[in-house]
Amino acid sequence: MRRIIIYYSLSGNTEEAVKIIADKLGCDMLRIDTVKQMPKSFAARLLVGGGQVAFNKIPKLKPIGKDLSLYDEIFIGTPVWNRKGVPAINALLTDESICQKVTGLIVTSGGGDIGKCAEALKDRIPNVKYTVSLLDRKHKDHQLNDDKIKKFVEMCG
Numbered sequence: 809m810r811r812i813i814i815y816y817s818l819s820g821n822t823e824e825a826v827k828i829i830a831d832k833l834g835c836d837m838l839r840i841d842t843v844k845q846m847p848k849s850f851a852a853r854l855l856v857g858g859g860q861v862a863f864n865k866i867p868k869l870k871p872i873g874k875d876l877s878l879y880d881e882i883f884i885g886t887p888v889w890n891r892k893g894v895p896a897i898n899a900l901l902t903d904e905s906i907c908q909k910v911t912g913l914i915v916t917s918g919g920g921d922i923g924k925c926a927e928a929l930k931d932r933i934p935n936v937k938y939t940v941s942l943l944d945r946k947h948k949d950h951q952l953n954d955d956k957i958k959k960f961v962e963m964c965g
């Protein structure tokens with residue numbers, strides 16, 4: 809069974825977690841990005857990224873460059889933006905053949921509440937069996953991530 813983790817990460821938290829999980833599971837990983845780059849400052853990111861989420865904007869993605877038909881299962885890695893998933897992942901999930909293969913969700917957030925994000929994605933990815941909620945490394949409890957990752961890997965390994 810071949811698995812790949814496809815993820816978006818703006819400031820590295822999701823990427824850091826995905827790298828550890830992909831390594832432990834021995835699966836491939838693929839970072840996606842939008843053609844139009846996000847601004848550099850956090851305030852501008854909140855405005856632009858949060859606005860995209862609020863208005864359900866689907867951005868154009870850079871070419872993926874990988875044959876996803878080779879994989880049986882896909883895990884998605886996403887930060888929470890404006891309490892929901894990021895526009896780049898929403899763009900990826902416009903492809904129904906990808907949606908059907910998604911069985912895992914790796915979510916990072918600044919506050920730990922991923923309920924609304926998971927809920928917003930649920931209709932597009934109905935086959936999710938494994939979910940892990942991780943904290944931004946700036947959060948005071950971010951050390952809890954190690955144990956959560958360990959349990960997540962055991963569950964889906």
Ligand SMILES: Cc1cc2nc3c(=O)[nH]c(=O)nc-3n(C[C@H](O)[C@H](O)[C@H](O)COP(=O)(O)O)c2cc1C
Nearest residue numbers: 817818819820821822857887888890891917918919
């Ligand atoms: C535009 C934007 C909106 C965000 N909205 C939320 C939010 O609603 N709730 C939350 O807990 N964290 C929010 N965050 C924080 C990110 O979810 C958190 O820092 C995440 O770990 C970033 O992942 P990354 O480093 O892989 O980009 C937001 C961050 C950005 C840039």
